[in-house]
Amino acid sequence: MTNITEKIKLSLSKRQRSEKRFKFLGFIGISFAILFLIIILYSIFSQGQSAFKSTYIELNIFFDEKIIDVEGKRDIEDIKFANFRKIITNSLDNYFPEVEKREEKRKLHEFISSSEEKNLMNLVLSNQELIGKSKQLWLLASSTIDVIHKNPEMERIVESDRLVDDLELSWFKTFKENGNLKFGFNKNFFSKADSTEPEQAGVLGSMLGSFFTLLITLILSFPIAVAAGVFLEELAPKNRFTDFIEVNINNLAAVPSIIFGLLGLAIFLNVMHLPRSAPIVGGMVLALMTLPTIIIATRASLKAVPPSIREAAIGLGATKFQTVNHHVLPLSMPGILTGTIIGMSQALGESAPLLMIGMVAFIVDIPGSFTDSATVLPVQIYLWKSTAARGFLELTAAGVMVLLTFLILMNGLAVFVRQKFEKKW
Amino acid sequence: MVTVTSNNIKIKSKKISVFYGDKKALDSINLEIPEKKVTSLIGPSGCGKSTFLRCLNRMNDTIDICRIEGEIFIDDKNIYEKNLDPVLLRARIGMVFQKPNPFPKSIFDNVAYGPKIHGIVNSEDELNDLVKDSLKKAGLYNEVKDRLNEPGTSLSGGQQQRLCIARAIAVSPEVILMDEPCSALDPIATAVIEELIDELAKNFTIVIVTHSMQQAARVSQQTAFFHMGNLIEVGKTEEIFSMPKQIKTQDYITGKIG
């Protein structure tokens, strides 16, 4: 007996050492993962957080009746077509009366975002008594000014490499020193779709696009996948044919997503003539892609339900369908929902298949229905990243933040639903 | 093999053979189960007694590689007839399993499930009465009457098994099959279940598979001994355990190498 104990003791230290090594490796792995996570989140956050604020310049706006409503009829059509740009440029000229050269004036006029023309028009339309009066208003600055404002270190760069020349810089500084330049909340970010001007670009369009698309994906893939999984696992006879189907479903889950895009292009667009770039088509394509994931998760969850429950139900005289519906499915819901979360999260981040069906496009309108043209968040982020204008840099990072938040919320909802099911067990 | 009671015969098996793929699990079993008595099936592991039990309510149908030859008559009707729906059969024959397996639902819902799916009751009140009655018959009502909405899985092992019995009798079966119902329970819970079996035998025909010879001797009136897929001996319980006719039977019950 002691001989054996001695032998065990000898091997014990070796085993404990390899155990410690293993634990150490695991710890290192986790630490690296956390480290990279922190780095990623930090870099995204630091780049993106500035996107949530915009630069505003305060100007004295004179609502010149001669420009807005020459005939004095207060006709809406007349007001709509008035030259509000002139009103803005007048204010700018008044601010810097010493600017006289045409070229310089042009530069000055670029300080204010072009979107303010429409804003002023709307303002006048709803407050017609403003006509003929002056008002101090904070107007959205253009992206270039916004960038300079957000990156003070740019002021020290040599003029030839800088975004703005020395003259523009001096105007900027003047505005600032006079207290007519401030940061405000970026109202456009959550209310507008894509735009050529960074200060006017927002994520609402792509958010809604993603939302509609994913909604379609969920509505299509979840019931079909669960039903297919139930059929294959519980009700179908076990023969070569069903084995063949199973192998194919497993392979489908590994197919590159762009293939589904090609399928969507060929059938949904070219044969069925569904609207291009619409969430409904995007949803259908993504549904095809998500189906195998959910089917596999469904089958695995169904398999995991202990046979004792099935036997109890069958022993009582329940049909197979009743057994599955009343007992097996509710118990396998947590697993099915996990698979659904995985599938939906993948779908949220997809851009390649949507490329094929045209959801990679410059969409300025906010989609209102499933058939309006739209784009999705990951695509929007990609588009912003590939644009040259400096102002889009922070928007890209902010877009990523929105995408991540979307993802976390979606997962959180699914986890909540799953917990509700798990409580019953 | 003839039974030695003069009661009505509830179940009669005729040359029942069961194959799992190529392996023969039961060989031409002819056994009669008398009505409203307890019949116990004993034998070493793998002898086929559970397989035989599961033939009686066609539970073996759920196993794909299982093939059954022969006939089983319940009240003179062959249950392996082509047209007979096993779902209907299982409403007439209840089953209690080795490990208690209540549904992950409330105690009430567990017992109510059978009556609900078979449409036995017409109203909420009827259902309540039926559940109460079944729990009383299973000797569980007094212990759970204040917590019918708690999950069935929150009960102890012995209570869970009684819940499964209540669930089985709620659909008023004529026969109750029990597959080693006490093997997962402590001696006191076992004694409670044995007492219950005595009571139930007044109204139901009971067939029980058991590993405990003492239990078979205590609860049953007829005992059948299976060995390697064959029915070796069947007879009155007290005779089987005091003076069995076959050597194999004696060797098994006295614990000799058989």
Added chain:
Amino acid sequence: MKEHIVSTYDDDLNTLKTKLLEMGVLVERQIFQAIEITKIINLAKAKKIQKADDAIDSLEVEIREFATKTLTKRQPLADDLRKIIISLKISSILERIGDHASNVAGRILHVKKVPDNYVTESIYQLGLLVVKNYSKALSSFDQDSQKIAQIVPTEDITINSVYETCFREHLHLMMEDREVIGFSTQMLFIAKELERIGDLSKVISKEVIYNLKGKIV
């Protein structure tokens, strides 16, 4: 005979049997010695026989305890159960036989000397028959033999008639000579004890047959 899977079960049953046989042999010796002193009075031997009965009584207690333990441990069925039950019965019978043998010795102690005109040794002969039949009964138990067991009751009929003969003979002796009355009375008592031993031996053989009668077809 097939062995139990649990080998200590067989050991227990063997131990039980061994103890019973041990007891049976002791009893047999008691009977034999008691018979001997009916022929040649020996008061010292008589006292020894009485003392030796204690050992037999304690063996009975030992056997009862061991049988009870085996019942608890093994929860026996069928032939094992019968075996243990008759062990209990036989041990109690042996104890009674032992008592009877001891009583014979006790009777001898009341006798001081054999009267001169007492020349019969019929009691002795009766005793020899009894001890022989007892021995057969014990053998039938030892060998689980129905054949031997069946002889015992038959022989007992002979014993009973020899007893009757003995009884009548001594009655005559007493009627002829008043001197022997005291002695003969004791002899008659002894004969009765021997006859009782014969009956009890028959009971032993009956138990053996009961144990074997339900034997496997």
